[in-house]
Amino acid sequence: MREIGHYIGGKHVAGTSGRFSDIYNPATGEVQAKVALASNEELRAAVENAKAAQAGWAATNPQRRARVFMKFVDLLNQNMDELAVLLSSEHGKTVEDAKGDIIRGLEVCEFVIGIPHLQKGEFTEGAGPSIDMYSMRQPVGIGAGITPFNFPGMIPMWMFAPAIACGNAFILKPSERDPSVPMRLAELMIEAGLPAGVLNVVNGDKGAVDAILTDPDIAAISFVGSTPIARYVYGTAAMNNKRAQCFGGAKNHMIIMPDADLDQAVNALMGAGYGSAGERCMAISVAVPVGEETANRLVEKLIPKVEALRIGPYTDEKADLGPVVTKEAKARIEGLIGSGVEQGASLLVDGRNFSLQGYENGFFVGGTLFDNVTPDMDIYKTEIFGPVLTVVRAKNYEDAIALPMKHEYGNGVAIFTRDGDAARDFTARINIGMVGVNVPIPVPLAYHSFGGWKASSFGDLNQHGTDSIKFWTRTKTVTARWPSGIKDGAEFSIPTMK
Numbered sequence: 001m002r003e004i005g006h007y008i009g010g011k012h013v014a015g016t017s018g019r020f021s022d023i024y025n026p027a028t029g030e031v032q033a034k035v036a037l038a039s040n041e042e043l044r045a046a047v048e049n050a051k052a053a054q055a056g057w058a059a060t061n062p063q064r065r066a067r068v069f070m071k072f073v074d075l076l077n078q079n080m081d082e083l084a085v086l087l088s089s090e091h092g093k094t095v096e097d098a099k100g101d102i103i104r105g106l107e108v109c110e111f112v113i114g115i116p117h118l119q120k121g122e123f124t125e126g127a128g129p130s131i132d133m134y135s136m137r138q139p140v141g142i143g144a145g146i147t148p149f150n151f152p153g154m155i156p157m158w159m160f161a162p163a164i165a166c167g168n169a170f171i172l173k174p175s176e177r178d179p180s181v182p183m184r185l186a187e188l189m190i191e192a193g194l195p196a197g198v199l200n201v202v203n204g205d206k207g208a209v210d211a212i213l214t215d216p217d218i219a220a221i222s223f224v225g226s227t228p229i230a231r232y233v234y235g236t237a238a239m240n241n242k243r244a245q246c247f248g249g250a251k252n253h254m255i256i257m258p259d260a261d262l263d264q265a266v267n268a269l270m271g272a273g274y275g276s277a278g279e280r281c282m283a284i285s286v287a288v289p290v291g292e293e294t295a296n297r298l299v300e301k302l303i304p305k306v307e308a309l310r311i312g313p314y315t316d317e318k319a320d321l322g323p324v325v326t327k328e329a330k331a332r333i334e335g336l337i338g339s340g341v342e343q344g345a346s347l348l349v350d351g352r353n354f355s356l357q358g359y360e361n362g363f364f365v366g367g368t369l370f371d372n373v374t375p376d377m378d379i380y381k382t383e384i385f386g387p388v389l390t391v392v393r394a395k396n397y398e399d400a401i402a403l404p405m406k407h408e409y410g411n412g413v414a415i416f417t418r419d420g421d422a423a424r425d426f427t428a429r430i431n432i433g434m435v436g437v438n439v440p441i442p443v444p445l446a447y448h449s450f451g452g453w454k455a456s457s458f459g460d461l462n463q464h465g466t467d468s469i470k471f472w473t474r475t476k477t478v479t480a481r482w483p484s485g486i487k488d489g490a491e492f493s494i495p496t497m498k
């Protein structure tokens with residue numbers, strides 16, 4: 001059985017804790033590898049390597065740091081097919097979708113090639129008599145990233161690309177479900193010219209996360225995963241005097257106004273609701289048609305499309321979606337579907353008991369569609385993270401906007417309409433971080449910032465964009481005076497510009 005260890009100091013090292021976690025092929029249900037779960041000592045070894053490498057890397061001029069990312073982007077493109085298949089084999093998503101996962105990370109690497117410009121400070125000449133004042137953006141030192149299973153290419157790159165471009169060393173703790181792509185990314189960074197020790201991958205579970213949270217040499221932590229763990233990581237990091245940005249779960253609504261192009265809205269709902277088996281933090285899981293007529297027409301168009309979804313293993317090039325990640329995830333999703341039926345929602349398409357010939361042990365869930373869902377039901381309150389779309393009917397626009405406004409989560413939201421006034425009012429009032437107007441999955445591009453509001457995010461700076469440069473650097477402000485001929489006496493009151 002293939003054993004995955006850690007990547008420390010530019011080398012693969014075997015795990016020594018004696019603890020392992022199984023890695024499945026979700027399409028067949030078979031265990032295909034084992035990943036080591038790090039001990040405190042193994043995390044410490046990675047931190048020591050990072051410490052040894054960091055000062056030299058920070059002193060490397062920003063154009064040279066940028067060139068590593070130029071080469072890395074080339075290597076990602078050269079290795080795209082191999083990376084995508086590796087990703088699909090552990091995650092289960094289609095190969096096309098896996099390429100998208102890697103490309104969205106690659107785009108963040110392209111963004112940080114601008115680091116010489118992005119990391120520039122500010123300068124004020126003549127802030128006082130013979131006084132100049134300037135601010136520098138210096139790396140925080142050692143950063144750590146803790147990532148979820150659902151984007152094993154993109155999310156590690158969201159974190160390590162800006163952190164490393166800013167001159168930090170980095171410890172990545174990927175999801176224990178699909179660590180192979182993160183390990184490959186670390187190898188490719190070294191091949192691109194990154195000095196050994198600047199990027200280390202430590203595999204593990206809660207034990208490794210707790211070791212990161214309490215390590216005295218780690219200055220900043222970026223986390224993406226479920227809300228309970230995001231809350232825990234944020235609180236514990238803060239208690240240990242670390243900077244933290246922690247992104248959690250979601251329940252994204254799409255409002256369909258009576259004037260919307262319904263075919264466009266239905267296609268958007270299909271892709272955003274069922275793509276990647278609904279295992280996206282920006283998946284649409286709640287459709288909110290406004291008015292009975294819109295709702296009836298929408299549901300009528302959705303049913304045959306959901307029934308016709310092609311579900312298959314990643315080796316099926318025509319599949320729309322693959323299995324979910326684990327047996328436990330499948331059982332959880334099917335349990336939630338059952339609760340929807342018990343609590344009175346209308347189950348229009350039932351994806352439970354889905355079976356695929358030749359893949360009977362795979363973790364497949366069929367496309368599922370509910371109508372007449374209400375806000376008190378568990379399928380509305382909970383993030384399902386599966387191929388399940390729920391329809392909540394709203395009488396009018398005000399009732400529709402009130403739903404996402406009152407929901408615990410605030411990651412993404414969308415409105416489909418031809419009415420510019422409605423769209424403008426919606427984008428102004430909605431209390432959610434990422435908003436789409438006739439765009440169902442409004443994931444900002446690399447040069448803007450990604451982040452939700454409410455229980456979808458803890459901390460105050462987002463992923464990528466200029467926020468990421470702020471997160472991975474500390475501001476130092478220097479006030480310098482070069483007095484030629486000024487001989488003033490001691491000043492005992494605070495200097496002002498009066």
Ligand code: NAD
Nearest residue numbers: 147148149174175205206209225226229247248249250281
């Ligand atoms: P998860 O919270 O189970 O795991 C995330 C990370 O935390 C993993 O590295 C895992 O090893 C670690 N972890 C798990 N349990 C822990 C514990 N008790 N203590 C410390 N660390 C622990 O999440 P997941 O199932 O891998 O990913 C799916 C979740 O991630 C969904 O809720 C999804 O919405 C969310 N997500 C959010 C975003 C976003 O940007 N907001 C993006 C992608 C995924």
